[in-house]
Amino acid sequence: MSKTPWTQLWLDYKKVNSKGNEGYVSNVSLEGFEAEHPIIKNALAELALGVKEMLGQEISVKTGPLEQGLVIKKETTSPDLEGAYRLAEKSGKLTLLAGEESGVLYGVFHVLRIIATEKSLQGADEKKSPSQPLRMMNHWDNMDGSIERGYSGRSFYFRNNEFFIDERTRDFARFMASIGINGIVINNVNVKDAATYLITERYFDKVAELSGLFAEYGIKLYLSLNFASPLELGGPKSADPLNEEVIAWWKEKMAEVFTRVPKLGGFLVKADSEGRPGPFTYGRTQADGANMLADIVKPYGALIIWRCFVYNCTQDWRDYKTDRARAQYDNFIQMDGDYHDNVILQIKNGPMDFQVREPVAPLLGGLKKTNQMMEVQIAQEYTGHQIDVCYLIPMFKEILEFKTYIRKENDTVADIIGGGLTEHRNLNTGIAAVINTGNDIYWTGNVLAAANLYGFGRLAFENSLSAKEIAEEWIRQTLSNEDEVVEKVLSILLPSREVYERYTSPLGIGWMVTPHVHYGCSVDGYEYSRWGTYHRADHLGIGVDRTDKGTGYAFQYNEPNASMYNDIDTCPEELLLFFHHVPYTRVLSTGKTLIQHIYDTHFQGVEEVEAMISCWQTLEEKVPAEYFANVTERFGRQLTNAKDWRDQVNSYFYRKSGIPDEKGRIIY
Ligand code: GCU
Numbered sequence: 001m002s003k004t005p006w007t008q009l010w011l012d013y014k015k016v017n018s019k020g021n022e023g024y025v026s027n028v029s030l031e032g033f034e035a036e037h038p039i040i041k042n043a044l045a046e047l048a049l050g051v052k053e054m055l056g057q058e059i060s061v062k063t064g065p066l067e068q069g070l071v072i073k074k075e076t077t078s079p080d081l082e083g084a085y086r087l088a089e090k091s092g093k094l095t096l097l098a099g100e101e102s103g104v105l106y107g108v109f110h111v112l113r114i115i116a117t118e119k120s121l122q123g124a125d126e127k128k129s130p131s132q133p134l135r136m137m138n139h140w141d142n143m144d145g146s147i148e149r150g151y152s153g154r155s156f157y158f159r160n161n162e163f164f165i166d167e168r169t170r171d172f173a174r175f176m177a178s179i180g181i182n183g184i185v186i187n188n189v190n191v192k193d194a195a196t197y198l199i200t201e202r203y204f205d206k207v208a209e210l211s212g213l214f215a216e217y218g219i220k221l222y223l224s225l226n227f228a229s230p231l232e233l234g235g236p237k238s239a240d241p242l243n244e245e246v247i248a249w250w251k252e253k254m255a256e257v258f259t260r261v262p263k264l265g266g267f268l269v270k271a272d273s274e275g276r277p278g279p280f281t282y283g284r285t286q287a288d289g290a291n292m293l294a295d296i297v298k299p300y301g302a303l304i305i306w307r308c309f310v311y312n313c314t315q316d317w318r319d320y321k322t323d324r325a326r327a328q329y330d331n332f333i334q335m336d337g338d339y340h341d342n343v344i345l346q347i348k349n350g351p352m353d354f355q356v357r358e359p360v361a362p363l364l365g366g367l368k369k370t371n372q373m374m375e376v377q378i379a380q381e382y383t384g385h386q387i388d389v390c391y392l393i394p395m396f397k398e399i400l401e402f403k404t405y406i407r408k409e410n411d412t413v414a415d416i417i418g419g420g421l422t423e424h425r426n427l428n429t430g431i432a433a434v435i436n437t438g439n440d441i442y443w444t445g446n447v448l449a450a451a452n453l454y455g456f457g458r459l460a461f462e463n464s465l466s467a468k469e470i471a472e473e474w475i476r477q478t479l480s481n482e483d484e485v486v487e488k489v490l491s492i493l494l495p496s497r498e499v500y501e502r503y504t505s506p507l508g509i510g511w512m513v514t515p516h517v518h519y520g521c522s523v524d525g526y527e528y529s530r531w532g533t534y535h536r537a538d539h540l541g542i543g544v545d546r547t548d549k550g551t552g553y554a555f556q557y558n559e560p561n562a563s564m565y566n567d568i569d570t571c572p573e574e575l576l577l578f579f580h581h582v583p584y585t586r587v588l589s590t591g592k593t594l595i596q597h598i599y600d601t602h603f604q605g606v607e608e609v610e611a612m613i614s615c616w617q618t619l620e621e622k623v624p625a626e627y628f629a630n631v632t633e634r635f636g637r638q639l640t641n642a643k644d645w646r647d648q649v650n651s652y653f654y655r656k657s658g659i660p661d662e663k664g665r666i667i668y
Pocket of ligand 1: 148149189190270273274309353381
């Protein structure tokens with residue numbers, strides 16, 4: 001089916017009903033842009049490819065005025081954000097206006113998207129400007145080719161500690177540009193072994209080559225950095241950020257790096273986290289560490305993106321006072337305002353670790369004077385390993401729309417990471433996703449998981465899109481434009497996160513996963529471990545008391561959120577067990593007791609998976625055969641997983657509580 005040994009994802013450019021679009025894209029003219037500019041060249045090549053494959057037509061490119069067709073024109077007056085564009089149609093002429101080349105590229109992909117989804121270009125009148133200035137993908141690829149939390153094969157960048165750059169890499173850059181991604185971190189945040197040498201002679205040529213390729217698609221390449229590099233690369237025997245010798249070593253190192261890789265965007269740093277070295281080792285602050293590096297890379301226009309995933313991972317489960325959920329905030333709030341302007345703090349969306357349901361991290365809405373980026377995970381580490389379907393865009397929308405009450409208006413997470421907290425828009429803000437790709441032919445293991453890859457980029461560029469609109473675009477471009485397919489696949493994708501939630505851990509408590517692997521159920525898997533991830537279930541109830549009587553976590557939020565979470569009667573029910581220790585007999589808003597809620601949702605979740613499978617089966621003749629087979633196989637495994645979760649969770653809580661299911665269903 002596919003034209004390459006890997007699929008073309010949503011850029012498959014299937015034949016479409018032209019909807020009268022052909023006249024707009026046969027003649028193309030450039031005004032104010034150079035046809036030879038690498039980004040423009042790629043934009044035009046993409047347009048030619050898409051138009052040929054979808055409409056069976058060649059395009060011709062000229063300079064100068066045009067009566068009919070597509071005029072790509074430089075807008076010189078607009079102070080818009082990089083990547084912005086306008087598309088307007090009038091009397092057979094389509095005008096694409098942009099301030100710079102990346103806007104042209106995104107605009108061309110938008111035109112192709114309109115054609116691919118069988119909409120009409122006639123009457124187009126749209127202005128698009130990216131919602132988040134930085135829209136990044138974070139690969140967790142190791143240089144031996146393995147991928148930390150990767151569920152789609154191995155790395156397509158690295159093999160046996162060497163780079164691998166080929167047509168597939170170029171296709172990947174196209175896919176990313178088509179959804180507006182402008183930054184990619186290529187290596188795992190846990191920087192060890194060969195990856196430490198990415199900033200040495202051993203890899204400069206390859207890093208430069210890849211950054212050059214990305215740049216042709218408007219994407220900056222970033223590296224994850226080992227904070228202990230001086231020690232490991234033969235420099236001073238310390239990584240103390242205030243030590244003069246260490247600083248001098250980094251200065252020399254960065255001068256070398258940016259001479260050899262001038263297009264490098266900067267570095268992502270995981271320090272003092274899960275065994276990685278950092279400033280705390282030397283009694284210094286996170287700001288000391290981040291600022292030292294930031295000052296050194298500043299002359300090169302580069303950024304230091306500093307992760308806030310700093311917590312005690314050697315906790316004693318007997319200790320009820322320490323609360324991992326508090327850690328990001330406690331470790332970073334005091335130094336608000338101390339971080340230099342090319343430092344960005346990268347904050348996970350929740351206070352724990354990418355669970356299917358968590359409250360929004362209170363650091364987002366806590367920090368007032370610090371550049372921030374939010375990190376989400378489309379790699380389905382805790383949400384089904386791309387075996388189970390779990391469309392995450394509805395969850396990301398909820399998070400973006402969350403009101404932090406950091407100020408009276410424009411206080412949502414989207415406002416903060418869109419740079420709206422400052423008088424002039426702060427461009428050192430954004431959103432990053434831990435990516436779900438690998439070298440498997442479908443890129444994302446489960447074909448349906450590509451909806452998250454696509455959706456993340458689309459949402460980051462345009463926060464106002466709904467999860468449904470995004471899914472529909474993806475379905476039409478990837479699977480089929482037939483309405484029946486669109487409706488049915490929407491009915492699978494849209495509720496899939498809540499379905500996953502129903503058959504796994506209830507009401508925001510999270511975890512209960514097989515340790516280390518994080519797929520499959522193990523209710524007590526992490527209960528007596530050092531990781532700080534406990535459910536605290538006993539024979540009377542379950543949940544973690546994070547109120548003023550417990551760990552006090554609820555008060556990391558601004559009011560009225562703090563009081564809302566603190567009070568069991570106003571706490572949103574889907575997060576009840578995250579904030580409160582609750583008796584099994586408590587009656588919920590549905591009129592059911594907590595224990596009955598647990599039983600019912602787990603039975604329901606499995607039934608919903610069965611219904612999804614039946615729905616998918618009806619599409620056999622309607623979607624590409626390989627895709628059908630891929631998803632069918634995954635669904636088989638999802639059903640086994642869901643049943644396992646249902647039976648383990650229900651049996652566990654029945655045995656703990658001794659309270660039978662009202663409906664008398666089988667519990668073991
Ligand atoms: C999770 C994940 C790790 C990862 C870490 C991180 O804990 O399981 O594999 O390294 O997050 O975000 O740094």
